[in-house]
Amino acid sequence: MDGEITVKITFPHMGNLWIALNTIFEELGAEVVVPPPITKKTITLGVRHSPEFACFPLKVNVGNFIEALETGADTIIMAGGTGPCRFGYYAEVQREILQDLGYDFEIVTLEPPQGSLLGLAANIKRLANYKSWNEIYRAFKIAWQQINALDIMHAASLKVRPYEEQKGATSKAYEKAVSLMVEARNTDSIAESLSQGLQIIESVSRVNSSRKPLKIGIVGEIYMVVEPYANMEIEKTLGEMGVEVHRSIYLGHWIKEHLLPKLFGPGDVEEIKKAAFKYLNHFVGGHGLESVGRTILYAQDNYDGVIHILPFTCTPEIVAQSILPEVSRDYQIPLLSFSMDEHSGQAGIITRLEAFMDLLEQKREKEKLLGAV
Numbered sequence: 001m002d003g004e005i006t007v008k009i010t011f012p013h014m015g016n017l018w019i020a021l022n023t024i025f026e027e028l029g030a031e032v033v034v035p036p037p038i039t040k041k042t043i044t045l046g047v048r049h050s051p052e053f054a055c056f057p058l059k060v061n062v063g064n065f066i067e068a069l070e071t072g073a074d075t076i077i078m079a080g081g082t083g084p085c086r087f088g089y090y091a092e093v094q095r096e097i098l099q100d101l102g103y104d105f106e107i108v109t110l111e112p113p114q115g116s117l118l119g120l121a122a123n124i125k126r127l128a129n130y131k132s133w134n135e136i137y138r139a140f141k142i143a144w145q146q147i148n149a150l151d152i153m154h155a156a157s158l159k160v161r162p163y164e165e166q167k168g169a170t171s172k173a174y175e176k177a178v179s180l181m182v183e184a185r186n187t188d189s190i191a192e193s194l195s196q197g198l199q200i201i202e203s204v205s206r207v208n209s210s211r212k213p214l215k216i217g218i219v220g221e222i223y224m225v226v227e228p229y230a231n232m233e234i235e236k237t238l239g240e241m242g243v244e245v246h247r248s249i250y251l252g253h254w255i256k257e258h259l260l261p262k263l264f265g266p267g268d269v270e271e272i273k274k275a276a277f278k279y280l281n282h283f284v285g286g287h288g289l290e291s292v293g294r295t296i297l298y299a300q301d302n303y304d305g306v307i308h309i310l311p312f313t314c315t316p317e318i319v320a321q322s323i324l325p326e327v328s329r330d331y332q333i334p335l336l337s338f339s340m341d342e343h344s345g346q347a348g349i350i351t352r353l354e355a356f357m358d359l360l361e362q363k364r365e366k367e368k369l370l371g372a373v
Contacts, residue, residue, distance in 0.1 A: 005128060007075040007106075008033050008069035012061040013227035016150045017251055019182055020143035021077070027139035027185065028128030033073035035064040038229040042067060047342045049097050056311040056341045057223040058090050060230060062097055069103045073125065080111035085316050086284030113302040141191070144252075146181055149194040151250040153177050156201050158246065161239030162213040163206035171236055173200045213244045214360050217298035220309035221317050224247050224340060229308050232346045234338075234353075238307075241357060246303070247295040249287065272297065279323050288316030292323050299331035304360045306333055312341040336358055 177197030
């Protein structure tokens with residue numbers, strides 16, 4: 001098309017989502033500026049220029065955007081939102097912050113498509129110089145396959161890590177597996193990358209142990225659960241302590257149940273609502289209701305404990321946090337809650353995790369002795 005203007009698109013980091021977003025925009029002919037991996041510098045930039053009591057994810061996103069704009073990006077893609085959670089305001093707050101800093105850019109807010117890709121695709125079509133609907137569909141299909149494959153590999157790494165012979169081996173294998181997915185751009189190459197990735201993860205040398213590891217479920221706000229830098233790599237830390245971790249939220253799961261339920265069906269949303277109903281029977285925004293329902297389901301599945309992760313000042317998760325102690329008592333499942341922000345330190349988190357592990361081990365031993373009587 002004559003007169004095409006190629007924009008340089010960027011977006012925030014959230015786990016491996018950058019791989020799928022990079023795929024979508026590159027396949028549609030846009031230039032992509034992936035923000036540098038989150039570091040202390042990213043956090044410092046975001047904290048310096050964000051409101052003090054803003055949610056931690058907003059601050060990290062601002063840091064992402066500053067670093068991307070400094071490396072040539074001119075168009076920011078940000079999701080929108082509805083309901084009580086402040087996430088729906090992020091894009092406007094970030095726009096004001098970055099404009100005040102003097103950056104020249106456009107921010108495009110992709111509002112939830114309410115069960116259809118059409119509203120979302122209309123914005124994408126403009127960003128990609130009006131590619132055909134078939135091209136847009138193909139790009140989304142490839143990205144969706146990548147997300148599902150990445151979720152599978154991540155879940156596999158959580159099962160292997162508690163048994164690894166050499167600490168850190170699973171994380172290295174997982175990173176190598178993920179790297180295979182970056183350039184996989186069709187169904188066959190994605191399937192092959194998934195197969196190779198799982199082989200790499202499964203090939204990690206493991207101790208020949210018949211022990212039954214502690215099983216812990218992780219619930220909370222999606223960004224804090226999915227982004228390892230934000231949660232101080234809590235899954236890795238727990239796994240290397242010999243714990244089998246189960247994450248309650250994955251990107252693919254969240255997209256199916258919250259963004260496109262009409263396309264994929266309700267999944268286990270109704271099961272979660274039913275589980276939580278006695279304690280919380282209405283939507284409070286974000287993932288507050290899911291945190292309560294998932295904790296109950298973990299208790300019913302005989303998990304040893306649950307860890308709740310939330311950004312400091314997150315209203316939906318504060319509601320959940322006030323309810324979860326009652327759930328913990330009623331279902332006899334130990335609970336540990338982490339309210340995190342830029343001041344959180346890994347050393348303190350590890351100390352609390354070690355104490356929690358001791359509690360869980362003692363509980364398990366006590367139950368074993370009672371069962372033997």
